[in-house]
Amino acid sequence: MTTRRWAALPVLLIAVFVTTLDFFVANLAVPSIRADLRAGDATVQFVVAGYGLAYAAGLITSGRLGDLYGHRRMFRTGLALFTLASAGCGLADEAAWLVAARVAQGAAAALLAPQVLTLIGELYRGADRATAFRWYGTAVGLAGVGGQVIGGVLVATDPLGLGWRACFLVNVPVGAAALAMTGRLLPRPLPSPPRRVAPRTPRAGLDLGGAGLVTAGQVAIVLPLIEGREQGWPPWAWWCLAASGPLMVAFVHRQRRLATWGRIPLLxxxxxxxxxxxxxxxxxxxxxxxxxxxxxxxxxxxxxxxxxxxxxxxxxxxxxxxxxxxxxxxxxxxxxxxxxxxxxxxxxxxxxxxxxxxxxxxxxxxxxxxxxxxxxxxxxxxxxxxxxxxxxxxxxxxxxxxxxxxxxxxxxxxxxxxxxxxxxxxxxxxxxxxxxxxxxxxxxxxxxxxxxxRPPATTPAERHDRQLDGLECPRP
Missing domain, CATH: 1.20.1250.20 (MFS general substrate transporter like domains)
Structure with missing residues (x-):
């Protein structure tokens, strides 16, 4: 079982590498995209910004979906959708199609990303967890600092005559291979120790109202930060930033109310x-x-x-x-x-x-x-x-x-x-x-x-967790 858990790590790292890479890999392809699709400046900007905007707006909701329906299942769903959206980007024959596919790609990456962090925390304990997170940090860092270099190489070498499309189509075989390996190599998480059950169990379910508020709040923060400087900080950018505060306050207030009503909040x-x-x-x-x-x-x-x-x-x-x-x-x-x-x-x-x-x-x-x-x-x-x-x-x-x-x-x-x-x-x-x-x-x-x-655990369940994490020595 230990060998199988380590075999799962490359699958998780491949997924996080390609989703992080796509933040940067398209930057150097923008001139080619503009010429090939006859796209305007604003449209081309959203080819880059649409991905990051959808990614940032969906992360909190995606983390909750993993808690509700299983992190393993949401990881596979996100990876499949990301691969399909990457194919849609590479096959786009007009700018609007490419922008829509990039937004879908960012939303799929948002669904996948929190599951990677959670699965690493669940599959590995103690020193193994530190090693797994070390490789996670390596994958994220290399994708981040090397994204534009890889994008430049793909555009310059023009593999198979694909041009800028290679920056997106390269994800398809990689994502398909990782997806094929998840069923066999990605084991189920370690069982959690038994915990005391509360007298009243809150009702589970996705808080759609909270998801709408936090998504709108994230968009109101990220969109003007991405596009505001490019457009000379127009009035709409400042209005969005001003609206982000009330939206996030309303989200926090809703989460607190749901907890008092016996429902599980989004966050x-x-x-x-x-x-x-x-x-x-x-x-x-x-x-x-x-x-x-x-x-x-x-x-x-x-x-x-x-x-x-x-x-x-x-x-x-x-x-x-x-x-x-x-x-x-x-x-x-x-x-x-x-x-x-x-x-x-x-x-x-x-x-x-x-x-x-x-x-x-x-x-x-x-x-x-x-x-x-x-x-x-x-x-x-x-x-x-x-x-x-x-x-x-x-x-x-x-x-x-x-x-x-x-x-x-x-x-x-x-x-x-x-x-x-x-x-x-x-x-x-x-x-x-x-x-x-x-x-x-x-x-x-x-x-x-x-x-x-934190100080040593006092309850049996907390001591069990800390012993698995290597933070506390077992007591006789």
Missing amino acids: DLDVFTDRTFAWGLVAVALLFGTSAGLSFVLALYLQDGLGLDPLTAGAVCTALNAGFFAASLRPGRFGAPVLLLGLCLLYDVVARAAQPYQVAMALLVVGAGMGLIMSPLLSSALSAVRPERAGAAAGVLGTVQETGGVLGGTITGTVFFGTLDGGDWRSATLAALSVLVAGALGVLAHAVLRPRP
Whole structure:
């Protein structure tokens, strides 16, 4: 059984790799899509933004669906829908079709993503869980920092004459193979220890009203962050941001009322009462915001600032991938200081107008810092959550990852273009890097000030969980 559980990990990692990759892989295909489908600027923007918008809006609801109908079943459903939507993207013969398929692809990725985190937490315990999360962090990080490089290579090499369609059709054989393996390699989770049953069992079911409120609230936050800067912050962007607060307040109020009425809410708000999880969310938002902001700055600085062609710029960025991959194999406690050091080195390199190879050396250190910290951060945040709240916590964590990335890219881009005066790429890049250094300082502050682990369990069920997790030695 142990061998079978480890055989399931590649299936989970393949799924999370391709869904994360699709955030970035289409960026360099935008010019080809515009020319081939004769799409306008706004339509092409939604080819990229539609995926992220649907993904962010659906994560919390998807986590609850996993709790209700089984994380294994929802994982397979999400993977199948993602594969079909990828085929729809690759076969699109008009822009509207492509945008609709991208939105469907993002919704399917949202259905799949929380199940991966929850299944890893359920299938592995103790040191095995730490190892599994280490590989999860490696897969997410490599897909994130290497997405644009892979997209550029696919467009440049034009496999089978597919052009930009290869960026989407590559998911079809990969997704189909992973889906075929899930039934045989993905075992059922470990049984949970018996727990005391409450006198009144709340009625189970999906809170459709809450799902509508949280989805509308997420859209009202993410959509203006994605499109607002591109369109010069029009009035609708500010109206959306203003409406997001009341929508989320109404959602929280509804969840509290449902709990008092004896119904199971869409999101168990008690998940935020654990300080380790709550603090972890802040650090995750800062880390993913820093990563997204760095990807944005590099794409502009290397090509427009240093005048490198796309393939050469991609080669420089591989240093970031290499550092991440090497460090993620042995993550440790010094990730935050190394990340801060790497960004400071990058700032110094840009300030001195150094050569591309020196930029690559600084990126190697930045990647190492991200690789050292990502999987321990995700693992520590989720390990503090009770099993019955795992789906909700995974949905919240995924939402924070996506929203943090969008917010980080938006803030970095706003600072960059606000400083770009007369084509002074160096000053603009330095200003944007200052934002990223501030984000790394926040991650370092979390590493220093984060709450201590919870005290030893007192009930038999809690002791059983902690012994399985390797947090407490069995008592005779």
